[in-house]
Amino acid sequence: MSVPALHLRPAWALLKKHHQKIRRTHLRQLFAKDSERGQKLVAEAAGVYFDYSKNRITDETLSLLLQLAQESGLRDRIDAMFRGDQINTSEKRAVLHVALRAPRGASIMHEGQNVVPEVHAVLDKMAAFADRLRSGEWKGHTGKRIRNVINIGIGGSDLGPVMAYEALRHYSERSMTFRFVSNVDGTDFAEAVHGLDPAETLFIVSSKTFTTLETMTNAHTARDWLLAGLGGEQAATAKHFVAVSTNAQEVAKFGIDTANMFGFWDWVGGRYSMDSAIGLSTMLAIGPDNFRAMLGGFHEIDEHFRTAPFERNLPVLMGLLALWYNDFFGAQTVAVLPYEQYLKRFPAYLQQLTMESNGKHVTLDGQPVDADTGPIYWGEPGTNGQHSFYQLIHQGTRLIPCDFIAFAHTLNPLGQHHDMLLANVFAQTEALAFGKTVKQVKAEGTPDWLVPHRLFEGNRPSNTILLDKLTPAALGKLVALYEHSVFTQGTIWQIDSFDQWGVELGKALAQRIIPELEEAAEPKLEHDSSTNALIRRYRKMKQS
Numbered sequence: 001m002s003v004p005a006l007h008l009r010p011a012w013a014l015l016k017k018h019h020q021k022i023r024r025t026h027l028r029q030l031f032a033k034d035s036e037r038g039q040k041l042v043a044e045a046a047g048v049y050f051d052y053s054k055n056r057i058t059d060e061t062l063s064l065l066l067q068l069a070q071e072s073g074l075r076d077r078i079d080a081m082f083r084g085d086q087i088n089t090s091e092k093r094a095v096l097h098v099a100l101r102a103p104r105g106a107s108i109m110h111e112g113q114n115v116v117p118e119v120h121a122v123l124d125k126m127a128a129f130a131d132r133l134r135s136g137e138w139k140g141h142t143g144k145r146i147r148n149v150i151n152i153g154i155g156g157s158d159l160g161p162v163m164a165y166e167a168l169r170h171y172s173e174r175s176m177t178f179r180f181v182s183n184v185d186g187t188d189f190a191e192a193v194h195g196l197d198p199a200e201t202l203f204i205v206s207s208k209t210f211t212t213l214e215t216m217t218n219a220h221t222a223r224d225w226l227l228a229g230l231g232g233e234q235a236a237t238a239k240h241f242v243a244v245s246t247n248a249q250e251v252a253k254f255g256i257d258t259a260n261m262f263g264f265w266d267w268v269g270g271r272y273s274m275d276s277a278i279g280l281s282t283m284l285a286i287g288p289d290n291f292r293a294m295l296g297g298f299h300e301i302d303e304h305f306r307t308a309p310f311e312r313n314l315p316v317l318m319g320l321l322a323l324w325y326n327d328f329f330g331a332q333t334v335a336v337l338p339y340e341q342y343l344k345r346f347p348a349y350l351q352q353l354t355m356e357s358n359g360k361h362v363t364l365d366g367q368p369v370d371a372d373t374g375p376i377y378w379g380e381p382g383t384n385g386q387h388s389f390y391q392l393i394h395q396g397t398r399l400i401p402c403d404f405i406a407f408a409h410t411l412n413p414l415g416q417h418h419d420m421l422l423a424n425v426f427a428q429t430e431a432l433a434f435g436k437t438v439k440q441v442k443a444e445g446t447p448d449w450l451v452p453h454r455l456f457e458g459n460r461p462s463n464t465i466l467l468d469k470l471t472p473a474a475l476g477k478l479v480a481l482y483e484h485s486v487f488t489q490g491t492i493w494q495i496d497s498f499d500q501w502g503v504e505l506g507k508a509l510a511q512r513i514i515p516e517l518e519e520a521a522e523p524k525l526e527h528d529s530s531t532n533a534l535i536r537r538y539r540k541m542k543q544s
C-alpha cells in the first residue's frame with residue numbers, strides 16, 4: 001500500500017487541529033470529568049497491565065491516533081514483517097527478529113524457506129554448549145573448569161547481553177562470573193579481566209559482521225592475554241574462544257573453530273538480537289530453560305502485536321502516545337523509569353533500540369520526513385532518579401512523558417522495601433499528573449513569596465506498566481513491547497527503522513585518523529583546521 005506523506009494523511013491534519021483544542025486541557029479536568037478514567041484507559045495483555053490514563057488525551061485523541069495508524073498502513077506493515085518481506089528497504093533485508101522466538105513447529109518464511117527449524121537448531125546447539133559449560137564438562141586448555149565468561153561485543157552485540165544479564169541476575173549461576181567488554185578504550189578490557197585466571201576464562205566474541213573495529217581489537221587483545229597467561233600455546237584458543245556471528249569466514253580467519261560458532265542471520269538487526277545466539281552469555285548465565293522462557297515472553301507479545309485490535313494493542317498504544325507528545329507537543333524525550341533495580345541497564349539498552357532505529361531524517365523513498373522522528377529515550381531506575389533529575393520533570397519548563405515500570409512482587413523481599421518502592425511509583429505518577437495548586441500550597445501556610453516555588457503545575461503525562469514479577473518471560477515481554485512500539489512509530493513516519501547508516505561516517509573517519517596518530521613522521525593532515533590542530537596537539541602530548 002502506498003502511504004501519502006504525513007501532512008497529506010487526513011488524521012494528521014485532524015490531530016493538529018485537535019491538539020490546538022486540547023493542548024491546555026489539564027489531567028485534573030479529564031479525571032474530574034470521568035471518575036472511571038483510571039479503569040477505562042488501561043489495556044492488559046500477556047500479564048502486562050498498561051495504564052495510560054494519565055496521558056493528555058481524550059477519546060477523540062485516541063480515535064484520531066488510531067486512525068493515523070490505519071492511514072499509515074500499520075496493519076499491512078505488521079503483516080509484511082511477519083511474512084518476511086524486505087521491509088528494511090535501504091539494506092534490502094527482511095526483518096524477522098520475531099522468528100527468533102517463534103515456538104518449535106511454527107512457520108515463518110524467508111525467501112521461500114521456513115526459518116524456524118534453523119532458529120531452533122541454533123538454540124539447541126547453544127543449549128548443548130551451555131549444559132556442557134555449566135556442568136563443568138567443557139574444560140579449559142589446562143583441564144580447569146571454566147568459571148568466567150566474558151562477552152566481547154558492542155552495540156547490539158553488547159547492550160542486550162549486559163542488560164539481560166543484569167536483569168536476570170537473580171536466575172544466574174552464581175558460581176560463575178560474567179563480564180562484558182565493549183569499549184575500544186583499553187580500560188574496559190583491563191578491568192574486565194582483572195583478577196581472573198585465563199585458564200578458567202571463556203571469551204564469547206559476539207559480532208554480527210565480525211569486522212567491527214572495537215570488537216575485533218578487544219578480541220585480539222583477549223587472545224594475547226589468554227596466550228600470555230597460558231604459556232603461549234596457540235591451541236589454547238580453541239577451548240577459550242567461541243564466536244557468535246553471521247560471518248563464518250571471518251570467524252575462521254580469527255582462529256575460532258567454526259564448530260564453536262553460533263550463527264544467526266542477516267534478517268536479525270543488531271539491536272534486535274539479544275534473543276538470538278547473541279544471547280549466548282545470557283543462556284550461560286541463566287540456563288537454557290530460563291532462556292527459552294524469556295523467548296516465550298517475547299513471543300506472547302509478538303502474537304499480541306500481530307493479532308490484537310489496535311485499540312487494545314499495547315505496543316501500538318505505546319508507540320502512538322510517544323508520537324503524540326513528540327510530534328504534537330514538541331516533547332523531545334521519553335523517560336523510562338524502571339522501579340526495579342535489576343533493570344538498571346534497561347534504559348541504556350532502549351537507547352540503542354529506539355534511537356538507532358528511529359533516528360532517521362528521510363522516509364523510505366528518500367524524501368525528508370515531514371515531522372520530528374525518534375524521541376530521545378533515557379532514564380534511570382527509581383527511586384534513585386527521584387533524587388536527581390525528577391525535579392526537572394516536575395517543575396522544569398520541558399514536557400517529559402514518562403514510562404514507569406513496576407512489578408507487584410520483588411525477587412528480594414526485605415521488610416517494607418517493596419511497598420515503599422511501589423508507593424513511590426504511584427506517588428510520582430500522581431504528583432506528575434495532578435501537581436499541587438496555588439490554593440493547596442497556600443492552605444499549607446506557605447508565605448505568598450514562596451508559593452510559586454512550591455507550586456506543581458501537574459499535567460505531566462506518564463504510562464504505568466505493571467507486571468507480576470521480573471521473570472525471564474517478563475523481560476522478554478518488556479523488550480518486545482518496546483521493539484514493536486518503535487516499529488509502530490517508524491511506520492507512521494514511514495522511515496526505515498532497521499538500518500543505521502548514521503553510524504558509518506564516524507567509523508570511516510576514525511579509520512582514516514588512526515594511522516595519522518600512529519605514524520612516526522609528521523603526517524600530512526587534510527582535515528579542517530580544528531581537527532588538524534587537535535591531532536597535532538595529541539601527537540605532541542603523547543610524546544611528552
Ligand code: F6P
Pocket residue numbers: 154155156157206207208209210211212215270271356500503
Ligand atoms: O554501531 C552500529 C552497529 O552496526 C550496531 O547496529 C550493531 O549493533 C553494532 O554496530 C555492532 O555490530 P556487530 O555485531 O557487527 O559487531
